[in-house]
Amino acid sequence: xxxxxxxxxxxxxxxxxIPYITAGDPHPDLTVELMHxxxxxxADIIELGVPFSDPMADGPVIQRAxxxxxxxxxxLRDVLKMVAEFRKTNTDTPVVxxxxxxxxxxxxxxxxxxxxxxxxxxxxxxxxxxxxxxxELATELEAQGIDPIFLLAPTTPEARIVEIxxxxxxxVYYVSLKGVTGAANLDIADVGRKIARLREHIALPxxxxxxxxxxxxxxxxxxxxxxxxxxxRLVQEIEAxxxxxxxxxxxxxxxxxxSAIR
Amino acid sequence: MDRYDLPDAxxxxxxxxxxxxxxxxxxxxxxxxxxxxxxxxxxxxWQEYHYELKHYVGRPSPIYHAKRLSEKLGGAQIYLKRxxxxxxxxHKVNNTIGQxxxxxxxxxxxxIAETGAGQHGVASATVAARYGMECVVYMGAEDVKRQAxxxxxxxxxxxxxVPVESGTKTLKDAxxxxxxxxxxxxxxxxxxxxxxxxxxxxxxLVRDFQTVIGEESKVQMPEMIGRQPDxxxxxxxxxxxxxxxxxxxxxxxGVRIVGVEAGGDGIETGRHAAPLSVGTPGVLHGFKSYLMxxxxxxxxxxxxxxxxxxxxxxxxEHSYLKDIGRAEYDAINxxxxxxxxxxxxHLEGIIPALESSHALAWAIKHxxxxxxxxxILVNLSGRGDKDINTVAALSGITL
Numbered sequence: 221x222x223x224x225x226x227x228x229x230x231x232x233x234x235x236x237x238i239p240y241i242t243a244g245d246p247h248p249d250l251t252v253e254l255m256h257x258x259x260x261x262x263a264d265i266i267e268l269g270v271p272f273s274d275p276m277a278d279g280p281v282i283q284r285a286x287x288x289x290x291x292x293x294x295x296l297r298d299v300l301k302m303v304a305e306f307r308k309t310n311t312d313t314p315v316v317x318x319x320x321x322x323x324x325x326x327x328x329x330x331x332x333x334x335x336x337x338x339x340x341x342x343x344x345x346x347x348x349x350x351x352x353x354x355x356e357l358a359t360e361l362e363a364q365g366i367d368p369i370f371l372l373a374p375t376t377p378e379a380r381i382v383e384i385x386x387x388x389x390x391x392v393y394y395v396s397l398k399g400v401t402g403a404a405n406l407d408i409a410d411v412g413r414k415i416a417r418l419r420e421h422i423a424l425p426x427x428x429x430x431x432x433x434x435x436x437x438x439x440x441x442x443x444x445x446x447x448x449x450x451x452x453r454l455v456q457e458i459e460a461x462x463x464x465x466x467x468x469x470x471x472x473x474x475x476x477x478x479s480a481i482r
Numbered sequence: 483m484d485r486y487d488l489p490d491a492x493x494x495x496x497x498x499x500x501x502x503x504x505x506x507x508x509x510x511x512x513x514x515x516x517x518x519x520x521x522x523x524x525x526x527x528w529q530e531y532h533y534e535l536k537h538y539v540g541r542p543s544p545i546y547h548a549k550r551l552s553e554k555l556g557g558a559q560i561y562l563k564r565x566x567x568x569x570x571x572x573h574k575v576n577n578t579i580g581q582x583x584x585x586x587x588x589x590x591x592x593x594i595a596e597t598g599a600g601q602h603g604v605a606s607a608t609v610a611a612r613y614g615m616e617c618v619v620y621m622g623a624e625d626v627k628r629q630a631x632x633x634x635x636x637x638x639x640x641x642x643x644v645p646v647e648s649g650t651k652t653l654k655d656a657x658x659x660x661x662x663x664x665x666x667x668x669x670x671x672x673x674x675x676x677x678x679x680x681x682x683x684x685x686x687l688v689r690d691f692q693t694v695i696g697e698e699s700k701v702q703m704p705e706m707i708g709r710q711p712d713x714x715x716x717x718x719x720x721x722x723x724x725x726x727x728x729x730x731x732x733x734x735x736g737v738r739i740v741g742v743e744a745g746g747d748g749i750e751t752g753r754h755a756a757p758l759s760v761g762t763p764g765v766l767h768g769f770k771s772y773l774m775x776x777x778x779x780x781x782x783x784x785x786x787x788x789x790x791x792x793x794x795x796x797x798x799e800h801s802y803l804k805d806i807g808r809a810e811y812d813a814i815n816x817x818x819x820x821x822x823x824x825x826x827x828h829l830e831g832i833i834p835a836l837e838s839s840h841a842l843a844w845a846i847k848h849x850x851x852x853x854x855x856x857x858i859l860v861n862l863s864g865r866g867d868k869d870i871n872t873v874a875a876l877s878g879i880t881l
Binding site for chain 1: 667
């Protein structure tokens with residue numbers, strides 16, 4: 221059983237908390253420590269952002285995180301080294317890489333999939349690689365036992381939901397609003413209706429992200445989804461912290477979110 | 483070669499093109515694709531498009547034999563396709579009219595656009611005023627500074643210009659921001675993409691709206707010289723004026739097709755915008771194509787004296803035409819383009835856009851090596867009034 225499947229099995233109906241941080245933000249030396257901090261505070265799965273120069277689907281908070289990481293030239297290979305380092309002392313918590321396709325194209329799909337497996341990566345979410353363009357990469361990933369994670373959106377029509385369900389592994393990530401990461405127009409009742417519709421076609425766990433900003437929203441989302449993804453709000457905390465206080469501020473918020481969705 | 487018929491149903495030109503966007507936009511792109519398919523088959527749509535091009539834009543644009551320039555060079559004859567004479571001063575309006583008519587068919591009241599030099603922004607603001615639509619234009623903060631007259635033009639036309647402060651603060655970042663707007667307002671907003679790039683169906687529909695350039699040329703050249711030209715040449719940033727000129731000539735044997743990228747300070751300096759010359763295939767802004775990037779797949783900053791060519795990617799069809807060898811791509815440096823700019827001013831009384839000056843510079847460089855009975859058709863894609871501040875500054879003159 222994959223680490224992702226094992227995690228959802230272990231939770232047996234309890235809701236998973238999936239925090240996102242950008243690898244290399246605020247400094248590459250801190251990322252592994254922050255990942256361990258996330259787990260200690262209650263993270264069930266970690267989404268680790270791979271910084272990219274042109275983060276088209278991200279709001280200003282995660283754009284700035286990518287810029288901070290890129291100021292230290294953090295590459296996809298560096299991110300894989302961080303995951304390998306994390307795996308030395310944590311063999312249970314799934315790590316999903318989240319980012320854009322081009323760094324993966326530049327590394328080459330086959331080499332990336334092998335290296336990601338070797339590092340201990342469990343899932344890969346390429347924001348700008350919908351199922352239509354994903355076959356080649358997904359084949360390489362699955363050959364290495366890595367789950368390709370796909371997005372679903374409020375605009376996804378029924379026929380596409382069925383199609384994405386066919387390609388998705390691990391869990392699916394429902395983008396809760398029409399907008400970029402960290403936007404502020406989340407409509408929880410609407411999310412609930414959409415997820416009910418998704419469940420008619422999708423057997424995998426459904427995570428919800430984009431726009432979840434506090435314990436109250438996290439609790440409400442946990443009422444309708446299997447997993448709650450929080451990104452921009454955590455990255456904001458890192459941005460406001462010093463390198464010395466980043467872990468503490470981050471873990472305090474994650475613990476609060478975790479207790480809210482229990 | 484089999485009859486050229488690309489892209490395929492999924493927007494691929496060989497390995498290039500495609501739809502590499504976040505899920506939220508997939509439905510909007512599918513809707514656009516379906517509406518365009520209906521419009522394409524609707525004679526009334528094209529009738530209105532051509533009516534607008536004739537009466538609003540002033541088409542057909544003439545072809546002009548640059549005799550004094552040709553004589554001075556002493557080789558091939560240089561002809562200019564005068565897109566600079568279009569309303570708004572460039573080829574961009576051919577496309578914005580087409581897309582605005584599509585937006586109207588789809589009932590969208592708000593249009594957004596990205597712009598580099600400001601030409602596409604002006605052309606978008608123009609058609610938004612013409613059809614009564616709200617218009618928001620994203621423009622890199624750097625470009626807002628260096629293209630102030632166009633920023634004011636857009637405002638006069640009623641558009642909102644949003645300076646983009648992220649990344650390199652140029653065209654690529656304006657495109658990112660336009661995509662972010664679109665994903666947030668996808669229900670009521672039509673994205674008027676300015677070049678033959680982006681996710682399918684944009685490279686195809688921008689090409690289709692720009693092929694009027696090549697189609698007219700194919701009729702005009704035989705009228706003028708009794709045959710087609712030996713070479714057609716156009717500048718390539720994203721590549722919309724170039725594909726508009728090239729596409730009708732792809733199936734014409736014996737016509738050499740040359741695209742000219744921005745060589746900036748020189749290819750060897752790394753300060754340029756020439757992905758077809760020295761880039762590698764990658765994915766940016768929703769499509770796969772040649773791209774300027776580092777070994778880790780981060781997109782490189784670019785440099786060109788011409789804001790309209792200052793883009794790290796290129797339309798996917800150009801990547802395909804390069805690979806199959808039907809078109810060739812070369813680079814012209816800033817100083818060569820500047821010389822061509824001045825030559826055309828002095829010898830022909832035409833102030834060309836700095837973008838178009840790259841294509842012209844290629845012709846000036848190669849005409850002397852060709853016989854006097856050979857003909858080079860240059861797509862003069864825009865006029866240079868917008869560039870006089872840049873040119874003056876480079877000449878050490880304060881206006």
